[in-house]
Amino acid sequence: MSLHDIAARALHLIDPEDAHRFTIRALAAGLGPRGGKDDPILATEVAGLMLPNCVGLAPGFDKNAEVFGPMLRAGFGFVECGTVTPLPQAGNPRPRLFRLTEDRAVINRMGFNNDGLEAFAARLARRGPGVVGANIGANKDAEDRIADYVTGLTRLWGLASYFTINISSPNTPGLRALQTKAALEELLGRLAQARDGLPAAGRVPIFLKVAPDLEDGEVEAIVETVVANGLSGIIVSNTTISRPALASPYAGEAGGLSGAPLKTLAAEMLGRFRQASAGRTALIAAGGIASGADAYERIRAGAGAVQLYSAMVFEGPGLVTRIKQELAACLRRDGFTSLAQAVGAN
Secondary structure (H helix, E strand, O other): HHHHHEEEEHHHOOHHHHHHHHHEEEEOOOOOOOOOOOOOOEEEEEEEEEEEOOOOOOOOOOOOOOOHHHHOOOOOOEEEEEEOOOEEEEEOEEEEEEOOOOOHHEEEEOOEEEEEOOOOHHHHHOOOOOOOEEEEEEOOOOOOOHHHHHHHHHOOOOOOOEEEEEOOOOOOOHHHHHHHHHHHHHHHHHHHHHHHOOOHHHHOOOOEEOOOOOOOOOOHHHHHHHOOOOOEEEEEEEOEOOOOOOOOOOOOOEEEEEEEEHHHHHHHHHHHHHHHHHOOOOEEOOOOOOOHHHHHHHOOOOOOOEEEEEHHHHHHHHHHHHHHHHHHHHHHHHHOHHHHHHHOOO
């Protein structure tokens, strides 16, 4: 275990949100780990993004685009920053972040707390090499939430490597209603219209991030709407509002559940999207990924790349290197010579 991993575990002695803020400051000060050279077998392409490895950092960790550079150096193949909203907002009252240590899980009801689009854009404008995505959302009190997504896309065009449209957070009242067919058609239609009016030289992939709590029929409707509007892919999935059996005293807290208990639900949802999309759109998997075996399972189930965050809360930043080593070993064990060969192999 590295000193960075030991430090990460020591931070469990303090409030989780304070620990997170301390971590961001330490990374910004240059105290982060350094990942080694990537195994060539993990290099891949997803929706036109050339990734040195397929393991990405999920949004929520670097909400304000402060430490994407250190996290790329730590070994992630890509980093997704955000969620960012046009105007700064404080989010929900504290406490709003809970470690469920007994369950290797996290519950959050942050509520899109962030510094706003202008601060986010200024930091992204200084980025160097590497794939850095922008996860965009809507302000809680916006009269026209769809307009907020258009604003985010337009303001960050040319600054981000890709965009993720986050309509699946459970912590902004009414946001998940944008996943219904009519609302989603309007949202993606207006985003596509805005995208088509922007400089073609800055054309980048746009993904839709969905919840794992979808009803029958909603998966198929989402896929058809994504394909019809020319989006690049779908990220499966966000946190869940469901509550499997949990041992932690924080199990009853409101908010989105992530980490180990989400693993089965997120994997099942990925399978549903794989079946519905039939290869017509790229898929990225998130939710409950904590090992190379977990990542390999999602790759074989159809994901072109994976994202993680909650597992790192318990394992420390060295987890990304361990996952990559385990994943490379899984690929070679089964006779694959590239990650792309394994995508959808099931």
